[in-house]
Amino acid sequence: xxxxxxxxxxxxxxxxxxxxxxxxxxxxxxxxxxxxxxxxxxxxxxxxxxxxxxxxxxxxxxxxxxxxxxxxxxxxxxxxxxxxxxxxxxxxxxxxxxxxxxxxxxxxxxxxxxx
Numbered sequence: 001x002x003x004x005x006x007x008x009x010x011x012x013x014x015x016x017x018x019x020x021x022x023x024x025x026x027x028x029x030x031x032x033x034x035x036x037x038x039x040x041x042x043x044x045x046x047x048x049x050x051x052x053x054x055x056x057x058x059x060x061x062x063x064x065x066x067x068x069x070x071x072x073x074x075x076x077x078x079x080x081x082x083x084x085x086x087x088x089x090x091x092x093x094x095x096x097x098x099x100x101x102x103x104x105x106x107x108x109x110x111x112x113x114x115x
Contacts, residue, residue: 013084016060029076
């Protein structure tokens, strides 16, 4: 079994980030709120497919939306993204420490003729 598995709350976030179309939508939302039509414009897919992708983003908590009249506007929730960032940084720090220990071990165990 793997150690350091992400908490279950992170699973939907990583699932949402796994798709390039959804990452593109998130990238667009970093510049500010956008309508579903604006998010769909650059994508080579139907509006229905875009709505399905947005449902995944909303389920993960990365995106919130509200409907005013006939326009649904989406907004990025950066607090949810920061949860994933914290988990990734903790793993990075752990791996850096492991590599540092490996470097020390290899330096200490290097044969004398290689010095």
